[in-house]
Amino acid sequence: MTRSAAPPAENAGATRPVRASSKTPSSRVARLRQWSRLVFLVPAGLFVLFAFALPVAYNLLLSFQQTSPATISTLFAPFAGLANYDLVLSNSTTQSVIVRTFLFTAGSLLFQFLIGFALALLFSLRFPLRRLARSLVIIPWLLPLLITGLTFQYLLQLEAGAVNQILQFLGIIDEPIGFLLTPNWAFVSILVANIWIGIPFFTVLLFSALQDVPVELREAAMIDGANAWQRLTRVTIPIVRPVIEVAFVLGFVFTVKVFDLVIGLTQGGPANTTQILATWAYNLSFQQYDYGAGAALNTVLLIIALLAAPIYIWLNRQWLRGGQS
Amino acid sequence: MNRRQRPVTTVLASIGALLALVVVLFPLYAVIIASFQTSDQLIGARFNFWPATPTLDNYRNVIDVQGGHIASTLLIAGGTALLTLAISLPAAHLLAHYRFRVTAIIIGGLLVAQILPSIVIANSLFLLYHHLDLLDTYPGLILADASYAVPFAILVVRAFMLGLPKDVLQAAKVDGAGEWRTFTRIVLPMSRSAIITVAVFAFLNGWGDFIFALTLLPGSSGMAPITLSIYNYFGQFEQNLGAAMALAVMGMLPAAMLLIAAQRYIAAGLTLGSVKG
Numbered sequence: 090m091t092r093s094a095a096p097p098a099e100n101a102g103a104t105r106p107v108r109a110s111s112k113t114p115s116s117r118v119a120r121l122r123q124w125s126r127l128v129f130l131v132p133a134g135l136f137v138l139f140a141f142a143l144p145v146a147y148n149l150l151l152s153f154q155q156t157s158p159a160t161i162s163t164l165f166a167p168f169a170g171l172a173n174y175d176l177v178l179s180n181s182t183t184q185s186v187i188v189r190t191f192l193f194t195a196g197s198l199l200f201q202f203l204i205g206f207a208l209a210l211l212f213s214l215r216f217p218l219r220r221l222a223r224s225l226v227i228i229p230w231l232l233p234l235l236i237t238g239l240t241f242q243y244l245l246q247l248e249a250g251a252v253n254q255i256l257q258f259l260g261i262i263d264e265p266i267g268f269l270l271t272p273n274w275a276f277v278s279i280l281v282a283n284i285w286i287g288i289p290f291f292t293v294l295l296f297s298a299l300q301d302v303p304v305e306l307r308e309a310a311m312i313d314g315a316n317a318w319q320r321l322t323r324v325t326i327p328i329v330r331p332v333i334e335v336a337f338v339l340g341f342v343f344t345v346k347v348f349d350l351v352i353g354l355t356q357g358g359p360a361n362t363t364q365i366l367a368t369w370a371y372n373l374s375f376q377q378y379d380y381g382a383g384a385a386l387n388t389v390l391l392i393i394a395l396l397a398a399p400i401y402i403w404l405n406r407q408w409l410r411g412g413q414s
Numbered sequence: 415m416n417r418r419q420r421p422v423t424t425v426l427a428s429i430g431a432l433l434a435l436v437v438v439l440f441p442l443y444a445v446i447i448a449s450f451q452t453s454d455q456l457i458g459a460r461f462n463f464w465p466a467t468p469t470l471d472n473y474r475n476v477i478d479v480q481g482g483h484i485a486s487t488l489l490i491a492g493g494t495a496l497l498t499l500a501i502s503l504p505a506a507h508l509l510a511h512y513r514f515r516v517t518a519i520i521i522g523g524l525l526v527a528q529i530l531p532s533i534v535i536a537n538s539l540f541l542l543y544h545h546l547d548l549l550d551t552y553p554g555l556i557l558a559d560a561s562y563a564v565p566f567a568i569l570v571v572r573a574f575m576l577g578l579p580k581d582v583l584q585a586a587k588v589d590g591a592g593e594w595r596t597f598t599r600i601v602l603p604m605s606r607s608a609i610i611t612v613a614v615f616a617f618l619n620g621w622g623d624f625i626f627a628l629t630l631l632p633g634s635s636g637m638a639p640i641t642l643s644i645y646n647y648f649g650q651f652e653q654n655l656g657a658a659m660a661l662a663v664m665g666m667l668p669a670a671m672l673l674i675a676a677q678r679y680i681a682a683g684l685t686l687g688s689v690k691g
Contacts, residue, residue: 122593125593126508126512126593127508128504129504129505129507129508129593129597130504130505130508130509132500132501132504132505133501133502133504133505133564133568134505136501136557136560136564137523137524137527137564137565139557140535140539140557140558140560140561140564141527141530141535141561143538143542144534144535144537144538144539144542145530145534145535145538147538147541147542148534148537148538151537151538151541161541161544162544164541164542164545208434211427211430211431211434212431214419214423214424214427215419215424215427216424216427216428216431217428219431222431222434222435224673224677225435225438225439226434226435226438227673228438228439228442228669228670228673229438229441231618231669231670231672231673232442232622232665232666232669233621233622233623233624233641233665233666233669234622234624235622235624235641235644235645236622236641236644236662236665236666237441239644239645239648239658239662240441240442240444240445240662241441242648243444243445243448243456243655243659244441244444246457248457248458248459248460249456249457249458249459249460249461250461251440251444251461251463253461254460254461285438285441288438289438342528342529345531346531346532346533348531348532348533348624348625349624349625349641352624352628352645353624353645353648367531367532367533370533370534370537371533371536371537371625371629374537374540375540375628375629380537380541383537384537384538387531387533387534387537390531390533390534391530391531391534394529394530394531395526395529397529398525398526398529401525401528401529402522402525402526405521405525405569408521408569408572408573408576409517409518409521409522410517410518
């Protein structure tokens with residue numbers, strides 16, 4: 090802390106470092122200043138209370154209430170104990186929704202990582218227009234997720250669907266597949282669409298990590314006789330591993346709450362076989378008007394999503410402290 | 415990564431990249447091509463890789479019928495970006511440049527807020543808004559849409575501000591600049607790139623939002639953003655598929671334009687670990 094210029098006289102008291110005892114007038118001014126600075130935090134504090142704390146608290150409250158379409162006119166319906174949780178969790182559709190959400194998340198992350206890593210390695214090579222290719226590949230990640238879902242619905246149609254037509258042209262299938270009409274194919278469809286959306290995220294993160302792998306290390310491994318696969322698994326992957334971990338944690342956080350894509354692509358159908366936690370909670374609340382049941386399932390979703398919180402905070406630990414004084 | 419590369423590797427890499435781009439961009443191509451065809455052509459027996467009789471009817475139709483919704487979407491997205499900046503920038507400044515006992519708790523809380531699923535927020539806000547008379551209002555929707563971006567914006571801008579040279583801030587203090595003056599005249603201009611990044615993301619979040627529009631605009635009024643319009647068009651697949659495609663192209667435009675105009679800011683946002691959805 091260097092002080093090159095003397096503070097102007099009228100502000101001398103306020104800018105002097107707080108070292109004197111709390112009784113002197115100058116320190117009282119400094120204290121007042123310190124408190125007045127908190128005004129900067131007020132909008133954010135109010136917003137966090139309104140948009141995050143209040144909805145989560147109200148969701149908890151709601152999940153213990155006996156709601157009906159009529160109780161929408163009152164904020165506080167009769168207490169129902171664990172009835173909503175009981176009802177929701179004993180429902181066989183909900184049980185398969187929970188299993189499906191895990192399969193959807195695990196499958197998405199696995200393939201997003203494998204394909205994203207392969208593309209990141211590819212983009213690390215030299216070829217014409219590689220910068221353009223790298224920026225074009227980000228596009229799927231920026232599009233409104235609902236529009237992506239609807240686009241895939243259009244592409245996966247039975248008769249005029251591009252995917253069926255291309256697969257038939259390539260001789261992979263003889264008859265068009267009812268991608269959105271049969272439960273297993275519909276699940277594959279939401280999985281593939283979600284993988285498509287998430288690849289750019291993994292590619293960009295892993296690509297920038299690969300740029301930090303020292304060339305010397307790989308060359309040294311080459312001189313020592315390591316083949317390409319050994320250089321990848323023994324040198325490159327251990328170095329980019331922290332970024333892989335970050336990508337998986339973030340990927341988990343935003344895959345477990347996917348909503349728009351499934352609504353756009355299948356609306357949870359056929360016969361609820363592509364419902365996942367977020368869409369099923371929406372269905373309970375807004376289509377069956379059982380807000381209590383929806384809130385109970387939301388609590389389940391919340392708990393699953395928050396499983397990632399400790400790891401996420403730990404990965405961001407460098408930002409927790411700091412700040413100049 | 416490699417200093418030297420064999421020509422055969424370059425050729426293979428080019429082919430691989432081309433294939434990857436075809437797969438990545440094909441859905442976009444399909445939508446753009448579809449937007450120049452009539453609904454009848456689109457639900458016919460074959461997928462057309464090229465429009466047989468290209469027409470602008472879908473666009474004329476959409477601009478006629480959906481003009482208000484397009485303007486509404488711009489208002490929602492712009493409002494979301496402005497509100498996000500107004501809330502986040504002062505908080506980021508304070509958390510970057512002063513040390514509080516609770517800083518770690520606040521940052522941890524923001525990280526947790528980023529994780530919360532939007533459906534949980536939407537479900538509660540629907541009932542709360544019912545009582546606050548905020549359903550079917552712009553302020554209600556913009557407040558909800560800002561929840562996508564505010565935690566991200568505070569975290570990203572604060573991380574950036576932590577890297578600003580301390581001497582400059584100190585010098586401003588010494589020269590007698592108040593907190594607000596230091597913030598607006600020195601901190602904000604120096605943080606321009608981080609601010610652009612979060613503004614772009616907040617705008618795209620507001621533009622592409624579906625879940626809050628679906629739940630918090632139950633009156634399906636003229637306020638509905640185009641995501642909701644396209645969704646409704648798809649509900650009547652046969653009649654409106656062509657119009658839906660033209661509107662979908664418009665829905666994709668801001669993302670494409672911002673990618674061209676602010677590419678480095680978008681890549682920065684991605685690598686700073688933004689969470690969407």
